[in-house]
Amino acid sequence: MDKIVEGIRRFRRDIYPGLKPRYDELVKTGQKPHALVIGCSDSRVAFESLTGCGPGELFIVRNAGNIIPQYGKYMGGVTASIEFAVTALPIRDVIVCGHTHCGAMSALLKPEMSTDMPAVQKWVSFARQAKRRIGKEHTHVFDAHLREAIAENVKLQVEHLRTYPCIEKKLKSGEIRLHGWVYELENGDVVEHDETNNRWLSLTEPEEPKRDVSGRFRGTE
Secondary structure, eight states, X not given: OHHHHHHHHHIIIIIHXXXXXXXXXXXXXXXXXXXXXXXXXXXXXXXXXXXXXXXXXXXXXXXXXXXXXXXXTOOSHHXXXXXXXXXXXXXXXXXXXXXXXXXXXXXXXXXXGGTTOHHHHHHHGGGHHHHHHTTOTTOOOOHHHHHHHHHHHHHHHHHHHTTSHHHHHHHHTXXXXXXXXXXXXXXXXXXEEETTTTEXXXXXXXXXXXXXXGGGGXXXX
C-alpha cells in the first residue's frame, strides 16, 4: 500500500500538471473515446502502456478471461458497460483482447484448478464453447492447448458481441468495426484475428502484408 500511495503522490506532483489541460478539456466536454477494449483483468496487461493512449482515449471493460456473455443470457456489468459505450459514446472500434498465460483460460481447461472458486467456474462457463471447439472438452491435456484456447476464446467472444442489439445495429450501418487480439506477454507482440481467412496476423511488425503467425496458436499433443 505504501508503494501505491507514493505513486499517487508522484502522479499528482510530477505527472498531473502536464496533463492538466487535457483533464480540463475532458471535464468540460466529457469523454469521447473512439475505441472500446474488452480485456482481461490480469495485472500484467496494461492497455494504455501497450497502445500508447492517454486519458479519454480508451473505454476499457475488464474481467477474468475477457469474457462477453451472449446478450440476454447474463445481464450484468459487462453487458451494461458495452451497451453504454456503443450507444452513448463515439466508439468506432471494439477490441476483444486476450493474452497468453491467462489464468481464466487455465481454469477453463483444467476445472480442478478452481474448485474453491465457484464464481470463477460459473464465469468461465461462458467460454466453454471455446474448449469444445479445440476438441478438449473431456481431457486433462493442458499446457499444449492453453494458447489454442486463448485464441479460440477471443474469436468466441467476438461472436458473442454480435448478439448485442447495439452492436448489430452499428455493424449494419458500418459505424463500428470488431477486432480480436491476443497480447503475447513473453514477447510483447499483439496479433489480430483475420476473420476472412481465419488466421492470426502480427500488428507489431511494420512490413505489409502482415506476417501470419497462426502457428503459434495451434495445440500439440
